[in-house]
Amino acid sequence: MNRITIAIDGFSSCGKSTLAKQLAGHLGYTYIDSGAMYRAVALYVVENALVRDGTLDKAGLMQVLDGLDICFQHDPMTGRSATWLNGRNVEQEIRGMEVSRHVTLVSPVPEVRAKLVKLQQAFGKERGVVMDGRDIGTVVFPHAEVKLFMTARPEVRAQRRYHELKLKGAEVDLASVVENIAQRDLDDTTRAADPLTKATDAIEIDNSDITAEEQFVKALDIVLEVLARVGQE
Numbered sequence: 001m002n003r004i005t006i007a008i009d010g011f012s013s014c015g016k017s018t019l020a021k022q023l024a025g026h027l028g029y030t031y032i033d034s035g036a037m038y039r040a041v042a043l044y045v046v047e048n049a050l051v052r053d054g055t056l057d058k059a060g061l062m063q064v065l066d067g068l069d070i071c072f073q074h075d076p077m078t079g080r081s082a083t084w085l086n087g088r089n090v091e092q093e094i095r096g097m098e099v100s101r102h103v104t105l106v107s108p109v110p111e112v113r114a115k116l117v118k119l120q121q122a123f124g125k126e127r128g129v130v131m132d133g134r135d136i137g138t139v140v141f142p143h144a145e146v147k148l149f150m151t152a153r154p155e156v157r158a159q160r161r162y163h164e165l166k167l168k169g170a171e172v173d174l175a176s177v178v179e180n181i182a183q184r185d186l187d188d189t190t191r192a193a194d195p196l197t198k199a200t201d202a203i204e205i206d207n208s209d210i211t212a213e214e215q216f217v218k219a220l221d222i223v224l225e226v227l228a229r230v231g232q233e
């Protein structure tokens with residue numbers, strides 16, 4: 001059977017990763033969370049004093065960027081893939097608010113994007129991959145056979161993210177989650193390098209009023225249709 005590339009883009013907390021994991025699990029494909037890679041760079045700059053008074057020390061980051069080792073490894077404890085930075089499992093740390101607040105300092109930097117896009121393209125070289133992010137259908141895999149663009153109303157997204165963080169035991173209030181999501185939407189769509197845009201050939205799914213299961217069925221229908229078509233080519 002032909003293996004394809006599935007690109008899932010959209011705003012923060014739109015259920016992209018839930019859908020990507022469901023599709024990858026169902027199809028036996030590899031799931032790659034591209035946002036985790038930007039989060040790993042953000043963690044690095046926070047931990048290494050490359051952010052001062054909310055400003056990124058870009059020259060300092062440029063000196064170490066080439067040497068940053070970001071990869072994914074199966075974690076036998078959770079049974080899931082975990083993000084590794086320079087030989088250390090950072091899956092927990094990169095999900096916190098501290099990293100969320102700093103990630104849009106590093107994600108607009110063209111050199112950071114160039115490095116991570118290259119890595120992402122290498123991860124997807126063999127196809128059979130589901131990758132989620134902001135520029136997957138437009139920049140990383142412009143020839144992906146399936147491109148989905150996820151949306152949901154901002155208040156729905158904030159509630160989802162708040163519950164997710166609470167479930168993980170984070171000390172967080174809804175107002176700061178709303179503020180963080182609004183700020184990241186603005187940063188993601190207005191940055192000069194590879195801003196978040198819907199690819200012209202992407203199919204939009206608004207999941208504000210549907211369950212994760214309904215969303216999965218919808219997306220799987222789209223994927224199966226494409227698989228049937230490429231199988232005949």
Ligand code: DC
Nearest residue numbers: 012034035038103107133134135184
């Ligand atoms: O998907 P996420 O919220 O974990 O992503 C974290 C940040 O990384 C987000 O604010 C935007 C950025 N990002 C990006 O610029 N390009 C991607 N392909 C994925 C994420």
